[in-house]
Amino acid sequence: MSTFQIKTHQPGRIYHKPHFFILNKGLNSGKPFTAPVRNSFVVSTESVEQKEALFHLSYMLLEAKCYRFYLKGSVIPFIYIADVKNLLIKNSKYFGQKDFETKLKALKKVEELEVVFQNKLKAIQELKSVLLRYCKLEH
Structure with missing residues (x-):
C-alpha cells in the first residue's frame, strides 16, 4: 500500500x-x-x-x-x-497476496448476494402484509 x-x-x-x-x-x-x-x-x-x-x-x-x-x-x-x-x-x-485477492472477490460476491436476499426478504414481507391486510377478520 x-x-x-x-x-x-x-x-x-x-x-x-x-x-x-x-x-x-x-x-x-x-x-x-x-x-x-x-x-x-x-x-x-x-x-x-x-x-x-x-x-x-x-x-x-x-x-x-x-x-x-x-x-x-x-x-x-x-x-x-x-x-x-x-x-x-x-x-x-x-x-499483494493472491489469497487476499481471492478472499476480496469472494467477499464482493457475498455482499451482492446479501443485497439480493435482502430485497427478496423485503418483497416477501410486503406480500405477507398485503395478504394479512385483506383477510376479512371481524373486530
Whole structure:
C-alpha cells in the first residue's frame, strides 16, 4: 500500500480524492461507510483501487473483531485514530497476496448476494402484509 491519509471527519467538508469513512465511537467502531457519518474518520487514498482494498480490509478487521481490542472508554467506547491507522498499515501488507485477492472477490460476491436476499426478504414481507391486510377478520 503506497499512501493513504486518515483524518477526523468534519461535517460539511468536501473530499476530492477517493475516500471512505470509519466509525470511531460506539461498539461498531471500525465499521466502514461510503457515505459520511457523524463521529468518524475519513480515509483518503490516491486511487479507487486503494480505496476499495482499504475499505474491505477495514470491514474484514471489523468482522474479525480486531478493533474491539483497541476500544477505550466505559460509557461510550471509542477508538483512537492512531490505532486505526496502525491496524490498517500493519494489515495492508496482505494486499499483494493472491489469497487476499481471492478472499476480496469472494467477499464482493457475498455482499451482492446479501443485497439480493435482502430485497427478496423485503418483497416477501410486503406480500405477507398485503395478504394479512385483506383477510376479512371481524373486530
